[in-house]
Amino acid sequence: xxxxxxxxxxxxxxxxxxxxxxxxxxxxxxxxxxxxxxxxxxxxxxxxxxxxxxxxxxxxxxxxxxxxxxxxxxxxxxxxxxxxxxxxxxxxx
Amino acid sequence: xxxxxxxxxxxxxxxxxxxxxxxxxxxxxxxxxxxxxxxxxxxxxxxxxxxxxxxxxxxxxxxxxxxxxxxxxxxxxxxxxxxxxxxxxxxxxxxxxxxxxxxxxxxxxxxxxxxxxxxxxxxxxxxxxxxxxxxxxxxxxxxxxxxxxxxxxxxxxxxxxxxxxxxxxxxxxxxxxxxxxxxxxxxxxxxxxxxxxxxxxxxxxxxxxxxxxxxxxxxxxxxxxxxxxxxxxxxxxxxxxxxxxxxxxxxxxxxxxxxxxxxxxxxxxxxxxxxxxxxxxxxxxxxxxxxxxxxxxxxxxxxxxxxxxxxxxxxxxxxxxxxxxxxxxxxxxxxxxxxxxxxxxxxxxxxxxxxxxxxxxxxxxxxxxxxxxxxxxxxxxxxxxxxxxxxxxxxxxxxxxxxxxxxxxxxxxxxxxx
Numbered sequence: 391x392x393x394x395x396x397x398x399x400x401x402x403x404x405x406x407x408x409x410x411x412x413x414x415x416x417x418x419x420x421x422x423x424x425x426x427x428x429x430x431x432x433x434x435x436x437x438x439x440x441x442x443x444x445x446x447x448x449x450x451x452x453x454x455x456x457x458x459x460x461x462x463x464x465x466x467x468x469x470x471x472x473x474x475x476x477x478x479x480x481x482x483x
Numbered sequence: 484x485x486x487x488x489x490x491x492x493x494x495x496x497x498x499x500x501x502x503x504x505x506x507x508x509x510x511x512x513x514x515x516x517x518x519x520x521x522x523x524x525x526x527x528x529x530x531x532x533x534x535x536x537x538x539x540x541x542x543x544x545x546x547x548x549x550x551x552x553x554x555x556x557x558x559x560x561x562x563x564x565x566x567x568x569x570x571x572x573x574x575x576x577x578x579x580x581x582x583x584x585x586x587x588x589x590x591x592x593x594x595x596x597x598x599x600x601x602x603x604x605x606x607x608x609x610x611x612x613x614x615x616x617x618x619x620x621x622x623x624x625x626x627x628x629x630x631x632x633x634x635x636x637x638x639x640x641x642x643x644x645x646x647x648x649x650x651x652x653x654x655x656x657x658x659x660x661x662x663x664x665x666x667x668x669x670x671x672x673x674x675x676x677x678x679x680x681x682x683x684x685x686x687x688x689x690x691x692x693x694x695x696x697x698x699x700x701x702x703x704x705x706x707x708x709x710x711x712x713x714x715x716x717x718x719x720x721x722x723x724x725x726x727x728x729x730x731x732x733x734x735x736x737x738x739x740x741x742x743x744x745x746x747x748x749x750x751x752x753x754x755x756x757x758x759x760x761x762x763x764x765x766x767x768x769x770x771x772x773x774x775x776x777x778x779x780x781x782x783x784x785x786x787x788x789x790x791x792x793x794x795x796x797x798x799x800x801x802x803x804x805x806x807x808x809x810x811x812x813x814x815x816x817x818x819x820x821x822x823x824x825x826x827x828x829x830x831x832x833x834x835x836x837x838x839x840x841x842x843x844x845x846x847x848x849x850x851x852x853x854x855x856x857x858x859x860x861x862x863x864x865x866x867x868x869x870x871x872x873x874x875x876x877x878x879x880x881x882x883x884x885x886x887x888x889x890x891x892x893x894x895x896x897x898x899x900x901x
Contacts (some may be wrong), residue, residue: 399677400508435511444825445769445791446511450670453663455774455786475673476506477788 393421395472404432418451423471436474444447446477486617487522487569488547490514490690492791505689505848513788514690516547520737528757529709529740533761536560536870539698545734546599546698547691548598549606550900556630557697558598559859559867561586563706569822573842579712579850581703582817583859584827589626590860591619592724594697597627600684604633613637615672616685617665617720619828619859624684625656627723632721634786635680637714638668644780664775666786681762685721693723695888703854709741709839713851714802716749716841718834718858719759720782720867728856729796750797750804751837752775753829756785760804762794774899778809779829782860803846807836813868815839821852826861834858 397405405411411428412432417423422443425435434447438444449456450473466472490499492507493515496570499507505514527544535541540558562582572579575787583592593727597620604612614624621637622657628635633658639648640663651658651673661668704711711732715727734889735741752760755777762770770790775783787793797804812829815836820826827835839857841847859870880885 398674400506400511420795434858435509444511446506446513448670453667455772458774473674475670475671476511477786 393466393468393470393472394419395425396474398474398476399458399477401432401435401474404435409451417463417465418456418472420450421466422449424464448475449473450475450476485552486547486549487519487544488516491517495621499605500548503603503609503687505687510762514691516694516869517541518545518734520734524738527738529557532705539598539695539702540809540869542701545694545701545731546602546758548599548602548750552602552605553703554598555628556598557587558594559586559702561705563700564823564825567822569615569819572818572822573839574617575842575847575849575851575853577850579703579707580823581699581706581823581854581856583699584825584831584857584861589619589622590863592696592699592856592858593619593623594627595628595698596620596692597684597722598614598625599695600682600688600692601627601631601633603688605631606685607682607688609680610634611636612670612682614682614684614686615665615809616651617783618651618863619653620685621656621658622647622863625651625654626711627653628656632683636648637893638672640665640668640674641655641657644866646841646865647780650863655806666775669784669786669788671759677713678778680730693727696724696727697731697734699724699856700728701735703728704735704741707736707825707827707852707854710852711735711741711744713744714747714749714853716751716847716853718749718830718836719744719752719790719793719804720787720830722750722759722787722789724856724858725793726796729800748800749802749808749837749841750793751834752804752806753782753833754806754808755779756783757806758785759787759790760792760806762790763797763804768792777812777829778864779812780831780864781828782833802874803844805840805844807833807840811840812837813871816868817871820861826858826860827857827859827868828864830859831861846883859881 395411413424491881494512540554564580566578586594611634615638643733655788676683756775758770773785775785812832816832819835
Protein backbone atom coordinates (compact mmCIF):
# COMPACT_ATOMS: atom_id res chain seq x y z
CA UNK A 391 0.00 0.00 0.00
CA UNK A 392 1.42 3.32 -1.00
CA UNK A 393 1.66 6.78 0.51
CA UNK A 394 -0.54 9.30 -1.32
CA UNK A 395 0.72 12.80 -2.14
CA UNK A 396 -2.08 15.28 -2.80
CA UNK A 397 -1.14 17.78 -5.50
CA UNK A 398 -2.47 21.36 -5.38
CA UNK A 399 -3.99 22.72 -8.59
CA UNK A 400 -1.02 25.00 -9.27
CA UNK A 401 1.29 21.95 -9.44
CA UNK A 402 -0.94 19.79 -11.61
CA UNK A 403 0.41 21.26 -14.81
CA UNK A 404 3.58 19.38 -13.93
CA UNK A 405 1.84 16.11 -13.03
CA UNK A 406 -0.17 15.73 -16.23
CA UNK A 407 -3.23 16.91 -14.32
CA UNK A 408 -3.02 14.21 -11.65
CA UNK A 409 -4.52 15.43 -8.34
CA UNK A 410 -2.91 12.59 -6.38
CA UNK A 411 0.29 10.67 -6.80
CA UNK A 412 0.99 7.38 -5.04
CA UNK A 413 4.50 6.44 -4.08
CA UNK A 414 6.25 3.92 -1.90
CA UNK A 415 8.49 5.74 0.54
CA UNK A 416 9.48 5.47 4.16
CA UNK A 417 10.12 9.18 4.84
CA UNK A 418 8.71 12.48 3.60
CA UNK A 419 12.06 13.23 1.95
CA UNK A 420 11.90 9.95 0.01
CA UNK A 421 8.30 10.64 -1.01
CA UNK A 422 9.25 14.07 -2.37
CA UNK A 423 12.28 12.62 -4.15
CA UNK A 424 10.12 9.98 -5.79
CA UNK A 425 7.55 12.61 -6.78
CA UNK A 426 10.11 14.93 -8.36
CA UNK A 427 11.94 12.03 -10.04
CA UNK A 428 8.69 11.09 -11.72
CA UNK A 429 7.86 14.71 -12.60
CA UNK A 430 11.25 16.45 -12.95
CA UNK A 431 9.71 19.82 -13.84
CA UNK A 432 8.19 19.92 -10.40
CA UNK A 433 11.57 19.76 -8.77
CA UNK A 434 12.41 23.47 -8.72
CA UNK A 435 8.93 24.27 -7.42
CA UNK A 436 9.32 21.97 -4.44
CA UNK A 437 12.91 22.74 -3.46
CA UNK A 438 14.97 25.92 -3.65
CA UNK A 439 18.53 26.22 -4.97
CA UNK A 440 19.98 25.04 -1.68
CA UNK A 441 17.84 21.90 -1.76
CA UNK A 442 15.51 22.98 1.04
CA UNK A 443 11.74 22.71 0.76
CA UNK A 444 10.60 26.10 -0.54
CA UNK A 445 9.87 28.67 2.13
CA UNK A 446 6.26 29.20 1.10
CA UNK A 447 5.38 25.55 0.57
CA UNK A 448 3.96 23.84 3.63
CA UNK A 449 4.10 20.06 3.80
CA UNK A 450 1.69 18.13 6.00
CA UNK A 451 1.70 14.47 6.97
CA UNK A 452 -1.99 13.70 7.44
CA UNK A 453 -3.12 16.53 9.75
CA UNK A 454 0.27 17.70 10.99
CA UNK A 455 2.81 20.18 9.64
CA UNK A 456 6.03 18.18 9.19
CA UNK A 457 7.96 20.88 11.04
CA UNK A 458 6.30 19.56 14.19
CA UNK A 459 7.35 16.01 13.27
CA UNK A 460 11.07 16.58 12.92
CA UNK A 461 11.02 17.83 9.33
CA UNK A 462 11.24 15.87 6.13
CA UNK A 463 13.13 12.97 7.72
CA UNK A 464 9.94 11.95 9.54
CA UNK A 465 8.65 8.48 8.77
CA UNK A 466 5.59 7.72 6.69
CA UNK A 467 3.62 4.50 6.64
CA UNK A 468 1.17 2.78 4.38
CA UNK A 469 -2.00 4.73 3.81
CA UNK A 470 -0.57 8.08 4.97
CA UNK A 471 -1.53 11.26 3.09
CA UNK A 472 1.04 13.92 2.30
CA UNK A 473 -0.40 17.37 1.55
CA UNK A 474 1.45 20.12 -0.29
CA UNK A 475 -0.22 23.44 0.53
CA UNK A 476 0.95 26.92 -0.42
CA UNK A 477 1.61 29.13 2.59
CA UNK A 478 -0.81 31.78 1.42
CA UNK A 479 -3.54 32.00 3.95
CA UNK A 480 -3.10 33.72 7.23
CA UNK A 481 -4.42 36.31 9.56
CA UNK A 482 -3.81 39.86 8.64
CA UNK A 483 -2.41 41.48 11.74
CA UNK B 484 -1.14 48.13 -17.26
CA UNK B 485 -4.56 49.72 -17.69
CA UNK B 486 -5.13 49.74 -13.96
CA UNK B 487 -2.54 51.67 -12.00
CA UNK B 488 -1.81 48.49 -10.07
CA UNK B 489 -1.20 44.80 -10.64
CA UNK B 490 -0.09 41.68 -8.82
CA UNK B 491 3.58 40.81 -8.77
CA UNK B 492 5.53 38.07 -7.04
CA UNK B 493 7.33 39.38 -3.96
CA UNK B 494 10.27 37.07 -4.63
CA UNK B 495 10.77 36.56 -8.39
CA UNK B 496 8.96 39.73 -9.52
CA UNK B 497 6.81 38.03 -12.17
CA UNK B 498 3.71 40.09 -13.06
CA UNK B 499 0.33 38.35 -12.86
CA UNK B 500 -2.09 41.13 -13.84
CA UNK B 501 -5.20 41.38 -11.70
CA UNK B 502 -6.98 38.16 -10.78
CA UNK B 503 -8.07 36.25 -7.67
CA UNK B 504 -4.79 34.57 -6.85
CA UNK B 505 -2.39 35.04 -4.00
CA UNK B 506 0.74 33.11 -4.85
CA UNK B 507 3.12 32.93 -7.75
CA UNK B 508 2.58 29.71 -9.62
CA UNK B 509 6.23 29.71 -10.63
CA UNK B 510 7.85 29.90 -7.20
CA UNK B 511 4.89 29.64 -4.78
CA UNK B 512 5.87 32.92 -3.12
CA UNK B 513 3.22 35.46 -2.16
CA UNK B 514 1.88 38.02 -4.60
CA UNK B 515 1.55 41.66 -3.71
CA UNK B 516 -0.19 44.64 -5.32
CA UNK B 517 2.33 46.91 -7.01
CA UNK B 518 1.32 50.45 -7.94
CA UNK B 519 2.55 52.63 -10.75
CA UNK B 520 3.80 55.43 -8.53
CA UNK B 521 4.97 57.62 -11.41
CA UNK B 522 1.42 57.81 -12.75
CA UNK B 523 -0.03 58.22 -9.26
CA UNK B 524 2.32 61.10 -8.61
CA UNK B 525 0.96 62.94 -11.65
CA UNK B 526 -2.71 62.45 -10.83
CA UNK B 527 -3.12 62.62 -7.06
CA UNK B 528 -2.13 65.38 -4.64
CA UNK B 529 -2.40 65.75 -0.90
CA UNK B 530 -4.66 68.78 -1.36
CA UNK B 531 -7.26 66.56 -3.06
CA UNK B 532 -7.99 65.02 0.33
CA UNK B 533 -9.27 68.27 1.79
CA UNK B 534 -12.89 67.81 0.72
CA UNK B 535 -13.11 64.11 1.50
CA UNK B 536 -14.68 62.46 4.54
CA UNK B 537 -12.25 61.20 7.17
CA UNK B 538 -12.48 57.48 6.47
CA UNK B 539 -10.27 54.98 4.62
CA UNK B 540 -11.74 55.89 1.22
CA UNK B 541 -10.01 59.28 1.29
CA UNK B 542 -6.91 57.35 0.21
CA UNK B 543 -8.76 55.58 -2.64
CA UNK B 544 -6.01 56.20 -5.20
CA UNK B 545 -3.61 54.14 -3.07
CA UNK B 546 -6.01 51.19 -2.92
CA UNK B 547 -6.60 48.49 -5.54
CA UNK B 548 -10.10 49.65 -6.51
CA UNK B 549 -11.29 49.18 -10.08
CA UNK B 550 -12.51 52.12 -12.11
CA UNK B 551 -15.98 53.26 -11.17
CA UNK B 552 -16.04 51.29 -7.91
CA UNK B 553 -18.50 52.94 -5.56
CA UNK B 554 -16.82 52.53 -2.21
CA UNK B 555 -19.39 51.86 0.45
CA UNK B 556 -19.47 52.25 4.17
CA UNK B 557 -17.85 54.53 6.67
CA UNK B 558 -14.81 52.34 7.35
CA UNK B 559 -11.66 53.51 9.13
CA UNK B 560 -11.03 57.12 10.04
CA UNK B 561 -10.34 56.18 13.64
CA UNK B 562 -8.89 58.44 16.36
CA UNK B 563 -5.20 58.92 17.03
CA UNK B 564 -5.26 59.64 20.73
CA UNK B 565 -2.47 61.77 22.19
CA UNK B 566 -1.82 60.01 25.47
CA UNK B 567 -1.18 61.93 28.65
CA UNK B 568 -1.96 59.63 31.57
CA UNK B 569 -0.54 56.44 30.10
CA UNK B 570 2.46 58.35 28.78
CA UNK B 571 3.07 59.72 32.28
CA UNK B 572 2.72 56.26 33.77
CA UNK B 573 5.33 54.92 31.37
CA UNK B 574 7.56 57.99 31.66
CA UNK B 575 7.47 58.93 27.98
CA UNK B 576 6.44 61.98 25.96
CA UNK B 577 4.78 61.91 22.54
CA UNK B 578 2.86 58.66 22.95
CA UNK B 579 -0.09 58.12 20.62
CA UNK B 580 -2.73 55.38 20.53
CA UNK B 581 -4.17 54.59 17.11
CA UNK B 582 -7.56 53.31 18.16
CA UNK B 583 -9.08 50.81 15.74
CA UNK B 584 -11.13 49.38 18.61
CA UNK B 585 -13.72 51.82 17.28
CA UNK B 586 -13.31 51.02 13.58
CA UNK B 587 -16.67 50.64 11.79
CA UNK B 588 -18.68 48.64 11.10
CA UNK B 589 -17.49 45.70 13.25
CA UNK B 590 -15.10 47.29 15.77
CA UNK B 591 -11.75 46.04 14.60
CA UNK B 592 -9.02 46.92 12.14
CA UNK B 593 -10.23 44.01 9.97
CA UNK B 594 -12.97 46.22 8.57
CA UNK B 595 -10.29 47.97 6.52
CA UNK B 596 -8.97 44.84 4.83
CA UNK B 597 -12.41 43.42 4.19
CA UNK B 598 -13.42 46.68 2.51
CA UNK B 599 -10.72 46.33 -0.16
CA UNK B 600 -11.18 42.55 -0.41
CA UNK B 601 -14.89 42.92 -1.18
CA UNK B 602 -14.09 45.51 -3.83
CA UNK B 603 -11.93 42.82 -5.45
CA UNK B 604 -14.65 40.20 -4.94
CA UNK B 605 -17.07 42.47 -6.80
CA UNK B 606 -14.57 43.03 -9.58
CA UNK B 607 -13.96 39.32 -10.06
CA UNK B 608 -17.65 38.42 -9.95
CA UNK B 609 -17.79 36.36 -6.75
CA UNK B 610 -21.18 36.00 -5.10
CA UNK B 611 -19.93 34.02 -2.09
CA UNK B 612 -17.20 35.47 0.08
CA UNK B 613 -15.57 34.02 3.17
CA UNK B 614 -12.45 33.74 5.24
CA UNK B 615 -10.53 31.73 7.77
CA UNK B 616 -10.70 33.70 10.96
CA UNK B 617 -9.80 33.97 14.60
CA UNK B 618 -12.96 36.05 15.03
CA UNK B 619 -12.52 39.69 14.08
CA UNK B 620 -12.14 38.96 10.40
CA UNK B 621 -15.27 36.80 10.41
CA UNK B 622 -17.16 39.68 12.07
CA UNK B 623 -15.96 42.11 9.41
CA UNK B 624 -16.70 39.79 6.49
CA UNK B 625 -20.19 39.00 7.81
CA UNK B 626 -21.06 42.65 8.43
CA UNK B 627 -19.82 44.03 5.12
CA UNK B 628 -21.16 41.06 3.10
CA UNK B 629 -24.59 41.80 4.58
CA UNK B 630 -24.20 45.49 3.70
CA UNK B 631 -23.16 44.76 0.14
CA UNK B 632 -25.33 41.75 -0.72
CA UNK B 633 -22.73 38.97 -0.79
CA UNK B 634 -23.34 35.50 0.66
CA UNK B 635 -20.86 34.90 3.49
CA UNK B 636 -19.38 31.63 4.66
CA UNK B 637 -16.70 31.84 7.33
CA UNK B 638 -14.44 29.20 8.84
CA UNK B 639 -13.39 29.44 12.48
CA UNK B 640 -11.72 27.28 15.12
CA UNK B 641 -14.48 25.51 17.10
CA UNK B 642 -13.38 26.92 20.45
CA UNK B 643 -13.52 30.63 19.55
CA UNK B 644 -14.79 33.18 22.09
CA UNK B 645 -18.64 33.14 22.15
CA UNK B 646 -18.88 36.91 21.57
CA UNK B 647 -16.90 36.66 18.35
CA UNK B 648 -19.08 33.81 17.07
CA UNK B 649 -22.25 35.71 17.94
CA UNK B 650 -20.92 38.87 16.28
CA UNK B 651 -20.63 36.92 13.05
CA UNK B 652 -23.86 34.92 13.29
CA UNK B 653 -26.02 37.98 13.81
CA UNK B 654 -25.34 39.21 10.28
CA UNK B 655 -26.70 35.98 8.79
CA UNK B 656 -23.36 34.52 7.74
CA UNK B 657 -22.89 30.78 7.49
CA UNK B 658 -20.37 29.71 10.13
CA UNK B 659 -18.37 26.53 9.70
CA UNK B 660 -16.67 25.55 12.96
CA UNK B 661 -13.52 23.51 12.48
CA UNK B 662 -12.30 21.03 15.02
CA UNK B 663 -8.74 22.34 15.17
CA UNK B 664 -6.69 25.48 15.74
CA UNK B 665 -6.46 28.48 13.43
CA UNK B 666 -3.60 26.98 11.45
CA UNK B 667 -5.76 23.95 10.67
CA UNK B 668 -8.57 26.28 9.56
CA UNK B 669 -6.12 28.16 7.37
CA UNK B 670 -4.85 25.06 5.69
CA UNK B 671 -8.39 23.90 4.97
CA UNK B 672 -9.26 27.28 3.48
CA UNK B 673 -6.24 27.14 1.18
CA UNK B 674 -7.60 23.80 -0.08
CA UNK B 675 -11.17 25.17 -0.34
CA UNK B 676 -9.97 28.14 -2.38
CA UNK B 677 -8.20 25.63 -4.62
CA UNK B 678 -11.43 23.66 -5.15
CA UNK B 679 -14.33 26.15 -5.07
CA UNK B 680 -14.93 29.42 -6.88
CA UNK B 681 -15.34 31.47 -3.74
CA UNK B 682 -13.75 34.75 -2.83
CA UNK B 683 -11.91 33.93 0.37
CA UNK B 684 -10.70 37.32 1.47
CA UNK B 685 -7.49 36.23 3.18
CA UNK B 686 -6.70 33.41 0.77
CA UNK B 687 -7.27 33.99 -2.95
CA UNK B 688 -8.10 37.71 -2.47
CA UNK B 689 -5.28 38.19 0.01
CA UNK B 690 -3.12 40.64 -1.98
CA UNK B 691 -6.10 43.01 -2.40
CA UNK B 692 -7.28 42.45 1.15
CA UNK B 693 -3.97 43.26 2.76
CA UNK B 694 -3.70 46.59 0.91
CA UNK B 695 -6.59 47.83 3.07
CA UNK B 696 -4.18 47.70 6.03
CA UNK B 697 -2.23 50.58 4.55
CA UNK B 698 -5.00 52.99 5.48
CA UNK B 699 -4.14 52.45 9.15
CA UNK B 700 -0.66 53.81 8.30
CA UNK B 701 -1.91 56.64 6.07
CA UNK B 702 -4.16 57.86 8.86
CA UNK B 703 -1.32 57.78 11.40
CA UNK B 704 0.85 59.97 9.16
CA UNK B 705 -1.95 62.40 8.35
CA UNK B 706 -3.06 62.65 12.00
CA UNK B 707 0.53 63.42 13.02
CA UNK B 708 0.35 66.40 10.66
CA UNK B 709 1.77 64.57 7.64
CA UNK B 710 4.78 63.34 9.58
CA UNK B 711 6.06 59.86 10.24
CA UNK B 712 6.56 58.70 13.83
CA UNK B 713 9.87 57.49 15.22
CA UNK B 714 8.42 54.19 16.43
CA UNK B 715 5.37 52.07 15.68
CA UNK B 716 4.31 49.14 17.86
CA UNK B 717 2.18 46.67 15.94
CA UNK B 718 0.50 43.41 16.98
CA UNK B 719 1.50 40.40 14.88
CA UNK B 720 -0.55 37.35 14.00
CA UNK B 721 0.12 36.44 10.37
CA UNK B 722 2.69 39.24 10.25
CA UNK B 723 1.05 41.25 7.47
CA UNK B 724 -0.11 44.48 9.14
CA UNK B 725 3.35 45.63 10.20
CA UNK B 726 4.58 45.31 6.61
CA UNK B 727 1.61 47.17 5.22
CA UNK B 728 2.07 50.10 7.60
CA UNK B 729 5.67 50.25 6.38
CA UNK B 730 4.41 50.14 2.79
CA UNK B 731 1.98 52.98 3.51
CA UNK B 732 4.82 55.12 4.88
CA UNK B 733 7.02 54.28 1.86
CA UNK B 734 4.25 55.28 -0.52
CA UNK B 735 3.74 58.63 1.21
CA UNK B 736 7.47 59.28 0.97
CA UNK B 737 7.55 58.19 -2.69
CA UNK B 738 4.80 60.67 -3.53
CA UNK B 739 6.44 63.43 -1.53
CA UNK B 740 3.55 63.71 0.92
CA UNK B 741 5.77 63.24 3.99
CA UNK B 742 9.46 63.72 4.58
CA UNK B 743 11.51 60.56 4.58
CA UNK B 744 12.77 59.49 7.99
CA UNK B 745 13.79 56.25 9.61
CA UNK B 746 10.89 54.62 11.43
CA UNK B 747 11.55 51.76 13.83
CA UNK B 748 9.01 48.96 13.64
CA UNK B 749 8.30 46.97 16.78
CA UNK B 750 6.30 43.74 16.71
CA UNK B 751 4.11 42.47 19.55
CA UNK B 752 3.09 38.89 20.23
CA UNK B 753 1.78 36.80 23.11
CA UNK B 754 4.41 34.56 24.67
CA UNK B 755 2.03 31.63 24.14
CA UNK B 756 2.21 32.17 20.40
CA UNK B 757 5.39 33.99 19.51
CA UNK B 758 6.98 32.51 16.37
CA UNK B 759 7.85 35.94 14.95
CA UNK B 760 9.12 37.60 18.12
CA UNK B 761 11.17 34.46 18.84
CA UNK B 762 12.69 34.62 15.35
CA UNK B 763 13.63 38.28 15.88
CA UNK B 764 15.10 37.68 19.32
CA UNK B 765 17.03 34.60 18.23
CA UNK B 766 18.15 36.06 14.87
CA UNK B 767 16.52 33.28 12.83
CA UNK B 768 16.13 33.72 9.05
CA UNK B 769 13.05 31.49 9.12
CA UNK B 770 10.63 31.37 12.03
CA UNK B 771 9.84 28.09 13.72
CA UNK B 772 6.10 27.32 13.85
CA UNK B 773 4.45 26.94 17.25
CA UNK B 774 1.31 25.41 18.74
CA UNK B 775 -0.57 28.42 20.09
CA UNK B 776 -1.62 28.58 23.73
CA UNK B 777 -2.69 32.09 24.74
CA UNK B 778 -5.77 34.10 25.64
CA UNK B 779 -4.88 36.41 22.74
CA UNK B 780 -6.85 34.30 20.31
CA UNK B 781 -6.81 36.85 17.52
CA UNK B 782 -3.01 36.62 17.45
CA UNK B 783 -2.86 32.84 17.86
CA UNK B 784 -1.34 31.95 14.53
CA UNK B 785 1.52 29.52 14.99
CA UNK B 786 2.44 29.42 11.30
CA UNK B 787 2.32 33.06 10.21
CA UNK B 788 2.24 33.45 6.41
CA UNK B 789 4.15 36.75 6.48
CA UNK B 790 6.28 35.91 9.51
CA UNK B 791 9.64 36.00 7.78
CA UNK B 792 8.87 39.29 6.04
CA UNK B 793 7.82 40.78 9.37
CA UNK B 794 10.96 39.73 11.22
CA UNK B 795 13.17 41.00 8.38
CA UNK B 796 11.41 44.39 8.38
CA UNK B 797 11.72 44.70 12.14
CA UNK B 798 15.44 43.92 12.12
CA UNK B 799 16.23 46.17 9.16
CA UNK B 800 14.32 49.10 10.67
CA UNK B 801 16.33 48.91 13.87
CA UNK B 802 13.25 47.91 15.83
CA UNK B 803 12.63 44.83 17.94
CA UNK B 804 9.95 42.31 18.84
CA UNK B 805 8.73 41.27 22.25
CA UNK B 806 6.05 39.09 23.76
CA UNK B 807 4.03 39.14 26.96
CA UNK B 808 2.37 36.52 29.14
CA UNK B 809 -1.40 36.12 29.53
CA UNK B 810 -1.17 37.78 32.94
CA UNK B 811 0.65 40.77 31.45
CA UNK B 812 -1.98 40.97 28.67
CA UNK B 813 -4.81 41.26 31.20
CA UNK B 814 -2.87 43.83 33.19
CA UNK B 815 -2.25 45.92 30.08
CA UNK B 816 -5.92 45.79 29.01
CA UNK B 817 -6.86 47.20 32.42
CA UNK B 818 -4.10 49.81 32.30
CA UNK B 819 -5.19 51.12 28.88
CA UNK B 820 -8.81 51.28 30.01
CA UNK B 821 -8.00 53.00 33.32
CA UNK B 822 -5.63 55.57 31.83
CA UNK B 823 -7.01 56.34 28.38
CA UNK B 824 -10.61 55.11 28.50
CA UNK B 825 -9.91 52.65 25.69
CA UNK B 826 -11.22 49.13 26.15
CA UNK B 827 -9.27 46.84 23.86
CA UNK B 828 -9.40 43.11 23.26
CA UNK B 829 -6.61 40.73 24.19
CA UNK B 830 -4.56 41.63 21.09
CA UNK B 831 -4.53 45.25 22.24
CA UNK B 832 -3.39 44.04 25.65
CA UNK B 833 -0.48 42.35 23.90
CA UNK B 834 0.46 45.54 22.07
CA UNK B 835 0.18 47.76 25.12
CA UNK B 836 2.01 45.23 27.31
CA UNK B 837 4.83 44.88 24.80
CA UNK B 838 5.13 48.67 24.47
CA UNK B 839 5.61 48.96 28.21
CA UNK B 840 8.26 46.24 28.08
CA UNK B 841 10.11 47.93 25.20
CA UNK B 842 10.15 51.23 27.07
CA UNK B 843 11.45 49.49 30.18
CA UNK B 844 14.15 47.74 28.15
CA UNK B 845 15.24 51.10 26.72
CA UNK B 846 14.42 50.08 23.17
CA UNK B 847 11.85 52.89 22.90
CA UNK B 848 13.25 56.21 24.05
CA UNK B 849 11.12 58.58 26.14
CA UNK B 850 11.50 61.61 23.85
CA UNK B 851 10.62 59.88 20.59
CA UNK B 852 7.19 59.87 18.92
CA UNK B 853 5.69 56.44 19.40
CA UNK B 854 2.42 55.13 17.98
CA UNK B 855 0.79 52.07 19.55
CA UNK B 856 -1.61 50.29 17.19
CA UNK B 857 -4.74 49.05 18.94
CA UNK B 858 -6.65 46.84 16.55
CA UNK B 859 -9.73 45.41 18.28
CA UNK B 860 -12.47 46.06 20.83
CA UNK B 861 -12.56 44.69 24.36
CA UNK B 862 -16.27 43.90 24.23
CA UNK B 863 -15.40 40.89 22.09
CA UNK B 864 -13.09 39.20 24.59
CA UNK B 865 -14.72 39.89 27.94
CA UNK B 866 -14.23 36.23 28.95
CA UNK B 867 -10.48 36.84 29.14
CA UNK B 868 -10.78 39.42 31.91
CA UNK B 869 -14.10 38.54 33.58
CA UNK B 870 -12.33 36.83 36.49
CA UNK B 871 -10.66 40.14 37.36
CA UNK B 872 -13.98 41.70 38.21
CA UNK B 873 -16.08 39.45 40.44
CA UNK B 874 -19.63 40.67 41.06
CA UNK B 875 -20.02 42.59 44.28
CA UNK B 876 -22.78 41.73 46.68
CA UNK B 877 -26.08 43.54 45.97
CA UNK B 878 -27.46 45.88 48.62
CA UNK B 879 -31.03 46.76 49.50
CA UNK B 880 -32.46 49.94 47.84
CA UNK B 881 -32.32 51.88 51.10
CA UNK B 882 -30.10 54.74 52.24
CA UNK B 883 -29.11 52.94 55.45
CA UNK B 884 -28.02 49.96 53.41
CA UNK B 885 -25.82 52.21 51.29
CA UNK B 886 -24.39 53.82 54.42
CA UNK B 887 -23.59 50.39 55.79
CA UNK B 888 -22.04 49.48 52.44
CA UNK B 889 -19.83 52.59 52.49
CA UNK B 890 -18.78 51.80 56.04
CA UNK B 891 -17.81 48.29 55.04
CA UNK B 892 -15.82 49.55 52.03
CA UNK B 893 -13.98 52.42 53.72
CA UNK B 894 -11.50 50.35 55.74
CA UNK B 895 -10.62 48.43 52.57
CA UNK B 896 -10.19 51.69 50.66
CA UNK B 897 -8.00 53.07 53.43
CA UNK B 898 -5.91 49.92 53.45
CA UNK B 899 -5.47 50.26 49.69
CA UNK B 900 -4.09 53.74 50.19
CA UNK B 901 -7.11 55.65 48.84
